[in-house]
Amino acid sequence: MAVTIKDVARLANVAPSTVSRVIANSPRISEETKRKVKKAMEELRYHPNLNARSLASQSTQTIGIVMPSSGDAVFQNPFFPSVLQGISEGAREKNYALHMTTGKLEKETLEAVIHMVQGKRVDGLILLNSKVEDKVISYLRKMDFPFVIIGKPSKHVEEITHVDNDNVRAMREATEYLIDHGHRDIAFIGGSLELMVTVDRLHGYKQALKNANIPIKNEYILHEEFRREGGQEAVSELMALAQRPTSLVVVDDFMALGVLSTLNELGIKVPEEISVVSFNNVLLAELSNPPLTSVDINIFGLGYQASKSLIQKIENNNEPTKRIIISHKLVERLSCSEPS
Amino acid sequence: MAVTIKDVARLANVAPSTVSRVIANSPRISEETKRKVKKAMEELRYHPNLNARSLASQSTQTIGIVMPSSGDAVFQNPFFPSVLQGISEGAREKNYALHMTTGKLEKETLEAVIHMVQGKRVDGLILLNSKVEDKVISYLRKMDFPFVIIGKPSKHVEEITHVDNDNVRAMREATEYLIDHGHRDIAFIGGSLELMVTVDRLHGYKQALKNANIPIKNEYILHEEFRREGGQEAVSELMALAQRPTSLVVVDDFMALGVLSTLNELGIKVPEEISVVSFNNVLLAELSNPPLTSVDINIFGLGYQASKSLIQKIENNNEPTKRIIISHKLVERLSCSEPS
DNA sequence: CTGAAAGCGCTAACAC
DNA sequence: GTGTTAGCGCTTTCAG
Secondary structure, three states: OOOOHHHHHHOOOOOOHHHHHHOOOOOOHHHHHHHHHHHHOOOOOOOOOOHHHEEEEEEEEEEEEOOOOOOHHHHHOOHHHHHHHHHHHHHEEEEEEEEEEEEEEHHHHHHHHHHHHHOOOEEEEEEEOOOOOOHHHHHHOOOOOOOOEEEEOOOOOHHHEEEEEEEHHHHHHHHHHHHHOOOOEEEEEEOOOOHHHHHHHHHHHHHHHHHHHOOHHHHHEOOOOHHHHHHHHHHHHHHOOOOOOEEEEEEEEHHHHHHHHHHOOOOOOOOOEEEEEEEOOOOOHOOOOOOOOEEOOOOOHHHHHHHHHEEEEHHHOOOOOOOEEEOOOEEOOOOOOOOO | OOHHHHHHHHHHHHOHHHHHHOOOOOOOOOOHHHHHHHHHHHHOOOOOOOHHHHHHHOOOEEEEEEOOOOOHHOOOOOOOHHHHHHHHHHHHHHHOEEEEEEEOOOHHHHHHHHHHHHHHHHHHHEEEEEOOOOOHHHHHHHHOOOEEEEEEOOOHHOOOOOEEEOHHHHHHHHHHHHHOOOOOEEEEEOOOOOHHHHHHHHHHHHHHHHHHHOOOOOHEEEEEOHHHHHHHHHHHHHHOOOOOOEEEEEEHHHHHHHHHHHHHHOEEEOOOOOOOOEEOOHHHHOOOOOOOOOEEEHHHHHHHHHHHHHHHHHHOOOOOOOOOEEEOOEEEEOOOOOOO
């Protein structure tokens, strides 16, 4: 068996509880015993058994993440590693570890969450709110278990701490950018309306058009999957229209890539014949041909703030509900024509 | 407090130990009591406390991953999500969870590992052998703790289970591919020689040249970082040479991207003036301009087999040491000129 | 086939 | 300041 707190206690000639207090750096322990105990710990190469600690103290110093299923498209999208990187950095700074499980179907996901929560494997949870994990959220709320959402919850927005961009504004600005560049026929290529991010961005798009007195055309509004194929399909549809748009706002760089390649196949030049603004500003945006003008939503920041605020919530149970908005920034590249 | 095994026992009118046996699906329990106990568990919505279980059973059903530090370039490289996806899938199939920590410096990494291992947070470890984590490996060996390496260990190759490609052969083939296409001036752009992957691939490169009676030129062998900038620098150097190479083998798609962009800036046409073969075949390879001929090393497979074999090792302590070779495949695209 | 009881290694009252 | 003593919730001998 490994060396335990008792061994240390024996060697240092104190009680186990004293050792425990030294580990916790309790203020009411004399400097001398502290030193003595620490020496004993060194000597025996003592390392606490975290399971025992977690069992006794009801805390784990780890935060849980429910990943998309491994087959999921999300894995392909560079969004995921970036947000994970942010989460991981926020956790590391506070000495929290990460615990991840995957759920294929919604049902599996819920089970995985229950497993983590009831199993007391984690102190809190970060949800990558790709789909509307309604079941998961209501479970966590019922259990009063700390969690934060990256993105915007579809219900109870005021009662759930979440980290998000101001997607309405971001998309309004992106659209206005095109309007300022002389465009009036602007199409919107978004994801499923089940995703709040789509709802918000669509909203921003409409706002911008309305403000500029441009009528909204339903045939200019498309919903596809967040994948290259999605972008490809969208373009095919749009280009079949009698009146083709002269510019596109696309809610994801990956989709925009599909857009670009399809336009290329059709012999339609970007930005000469059609302008494209996209979202996320992942590395791909810079590398594509032409490089994409894209709204940087600071994905790392989303993850980072999510762990930060989750940890606050864990450590202070009556931390108020928060809504953290991460600022965005339009990064101009070469996919939009100059104002005429 | 949550519902415990005792509550279930009470409701089912059995002893706690019986409940435990039912959970473990012990064969020597009558079907009837099993049913009875299960019913009670349902009724109370019982979920085991995993910390308690881990403490008592000395096992966690969790595998640990040591990630590169969050600032690390590795995070940028699509290698990471893919390998994680593979690991995750292998773990999920066996109902293992993932536990990750990050280490910035080598020292931090070692501490994180010790924390996980002595803290009994994980049953085994997967090392992404980016750097030669010598300290970590010797620690794990000393502790006789299950671990597998993705990549090739720099020492004790025969005694450490690892999952790798046959990098010598892969690079030999890639080089031969260029030779078959009429090239004789082939440069090698690789990473640090501290990485076994570089050593092996360089070896394969030299083999191919030797077999074809092409003299090896040291000025054609470059070592840079696995980033775009690395590729850029390499090209600058090579193009300053009196006798420029007519083709390049690059050990990473990301570097190859840098190569491509720099060549483009210099006005050197790919593949007309110079041919490029690269490695990893991440999505980027397909999207670049021109699309890269790249060796697909099945990154997902590396991760997947790593968790599979780790779990085998965990569950059977005298599982033999294994070396698992994942097959590769050259994917032809447009970055190489046709044989003349 | 099932129950009783002794831990797993740690924390947290409660004493003194 | 420090020791004593119960647990935390589960598994696992050992009995029967």
